[in-house]
Amino acid sequence: MTTATRGAKRAPAVLVLEDGRTFRGRAYGAVGETFGEAVFSTGMTGYQETITDPSYHRQVVVMTAPHIGNTGMNDEDAESRRIWVSGFVVRDPARVPSNWRSARTLDDELTAQGVVGISGIDTRALTRHLRERGAMRVGVFSGDALADDATLLARVQEAPQMKGADLxxxxxxxxxxxxxxxxxxxxxxxxxxxxxxxxxxxxxxxxxxxxxxxxxxxxxxxxxxxxxxxxxxxxxxxxxxxxxxxxxxxxxxxxxxxxxxxxxxxxxxxxxxxxxxxxxxxxxxxxxxxxxxxxxxxxxxxxxxxxxxxxxxxxxxxxxxxxxxxxxxxxxxxxxxxxxxxxxxxxxxxxxxxxxxxxxxxxxxxxxxxxxxxxxxxxx
Known part of the structure; x- marks a missing residue:
């Protein structure tokens, strides 16, 4: 479930977990709102293959490596016809990709496909929280989707769970x-x-x-x-x-x-x-x-x-x-x-x-x- 609008790249954004833990950062990719299951990936590279893996459908992926987007996006490494992650969470996105195969930035690709993300948060603290409490529902909100914390938490808790999902x-x-x-x-x-x-x-x-x-x-x-x-x-x-x-x-x-x-x-x-x-x-x-x-x-x-x-x-x-x-x-x-x-x-x-x-x-x-x-x- 994702709604998005282009622009406002550095708009304020907030990530809200279903247990009430909240992280504030800046929009990355599309601006809007998204819901899914918060999970973390420990790969230091391979983000293009990760986000285009259909196994990540209805999941908001947290990258534990702090610097993401270095090699941009190309037309060869996608694992399917589209990005499947419901949302994308990074700490320090690359300002300018540097790779001879890069055709566009990760930020632009997320925006073009309507994938709402957040950057500038402490992904190490978020990962530790998920390791201790377990994967859980999450929402990422930016732009017009922002509201008070209680309202956003209620919306996250209304989202479907992964258990029992036939996808x-x-x-x-x-x-x-x-x-x-x-x-x-x-x-x-x-x-x-x-x-x-x-x-x-x-x-x-x-x-x-x-x-x-x-x-x-x-x-x-x-x-x-x-x-x-x-x-x-x-x-x-x-x-x-x-x-x-x-x-x-x-x-x-x-x-x-x-x-x-x-x-x-x-x-x-x-x-x-x-x-x-x-x-x-x-x-x-x-x-x-x-x-x-x-x-x-x-x-x-x-x-x-x-x-x-x-x-x-x-x-x-x-x-x-x-x-x-x-x-x-x-x-x-x-x-x-x-x-x-x-x-x-x-x-x-x-x-x-x-x-x-x-x-x-x-x-x-x-x-x-x-x-x-x-x-x-x-x-x-």
């Missing part, structure tokens, strides 16, 4: 499209778009995969109409407990025994399809510096993440599911959150992070090769 249909593609394989075509994959990032099908295409990206509403018949060698479930926003269609679709794929790979929201959907629960994290994992251990190799990866929900599965035991045995394959080293699942009797696995590495790091790129190996094994 994939709001961010998915409306029409199926194909990303052709680079070089020789080796496999066909049906990718269910729950909020997919553009780099993800590109990473598969680099491995000789022709990717058919399908809407989140796709049926099993539509998935199998493309004769897939594998099925992929993407990242996306919202509460997995509300994503009943995606869970039902994944169960049909599991029944058929087709190689399956899920990332981020897709990991949570696999968890629910297997019969595990999901729960909302206190403040989530967001950024490009999250340590995860691959339990099959013992290797530690630094990963890109964006999730506020997690799978509730036992870490140290193999679980019986309707589709055979399953185990936790990856675990977060900061808080022991489930970061991956693997079926032992069927060709299916998932991770809770972003191996497409946009923006960075590239430690988890091998997971696409693991998906290729599953499809090769099934074909053999």
């Amino acid at each position: 994939s249909a709001e961010v998915t593609t409306q029409e199926a499209y194909v990303v052709p394989a680079v070089g020789e075509k080796k496999f066909t994959v049906a990718a269910v778009d729950l909020g997919i990032k553009g780099m993800t099908p590109h990473r598969m295409a680099e491995r000789g995969i022709e990717v058919h990206v399908l809407p989140a509403t796709a049926t099993a018949e539509e998935v199998y109409a493309v004769a897939p060698d594998g099925v992929f479930f993407s990242n996306g926003p919202g509460d997995p407990a509300a994503a009943e269609h995606a869970v039902a679709l994944m169960r049909e794929v599991l029944e058929r025994g087709t190689p399956l790979f899920g990332i981020c929201f897709g990991n949570q959907i696999l968890g629910r399809a297997l019969g595990f629960g999901t729960f909302k994290l206190k403040y989530g994992h967001r950024g490009i510096n999250q340590p995860v251990q691959d339990r099959s190799t013992g290797k530690v990866e630094i990963t890109a993440q964006n999730h506020g929900f997690a799978v509730d599965a036992p870490l140290d035991t193999v679980s019986d599911t309707p589709y055979g045995r399953a185990e936790v394959s990856h675990v977060g080293l900061n808080d022991n959150v489930v970061e991956g699942l693997r079926l032992l009797d069927r060709p299916a696995f998932s991770v809770q992070y972003h191996p497409e590495a946009a923006a960075g790091p590239h430690d988890a790129a091998y997971l696409f090769d693991r998906f290729v190996s599953l499809m090769e094994g099934q074909r053999a």
Whole structure:
């Protein structure tokens, strides 16, 4: 929910959390008002990929790095057709971007797309508050939207919560499209778009995969109409407990025994399809510096993440599911959150992070090769 007007770049602005904590600064991007869930991202770079990630739909993103906007905005690094964050919060925006690929400033792009933001606030104090109190609803107000604190707080508390929100249909593609394989075509994959990032099908295409990206509403018949060698479930926003269609679709794929790979929201959907629960994290994992251990190799990866929900599965035991045995394959080293699942009797696995590495790091790129190996094994 965003309303905005152009101009008045340095107009007074205020950020109001649902518990009453208030931060005052200056407008950044569009002037107006916006509401969402306040979350923080720990990446020191990659803000263009962050704000265009559909997983951030209905969230107001706080950047913990103090200086944002240095490299401007370009026409190559966007992960989708538009900016998806509901609002953007920075401490010290760059006055002038300095990068040979920059086509315009971050401030101008936020304004052009009607994204209300705020700058000049203590983002460190705000981040500490969210770590202690948890992610919560927030409003950012500037220009004519400003009012007394009590009125603004009441409006924030009327905004919808993230828990229980089914949002994939709001961010998915409306029409199926194909990303052709680079070089020789080796496999066909049906990718269910729950909020997919553009780099993800590109990473598969680099491995000789022709990717058919399908809407989140796709049926099993539509998935199998493309004769897939594998099925992929993407990242996306919202509460997995509300994503009943995606869970039902994944169960049909599991029944058929087709190689399956899920990332981020897709990991949570696999968890629910297997019969595990999901729960909302206190403040989530967001950024490009999250340590995860691959339990099959013992290797530690630094990963890109964006999730506020997690799978509730036992870490140290193999679980019986309707589709055979399953185990936790990856675990977060900061808080022991489930970061991956693997079926032992069927060709299916998932991770809770972003191996497409946009923006960075590239430690988890091998997971696409693991998906290729599953499809090769099934074909053999």
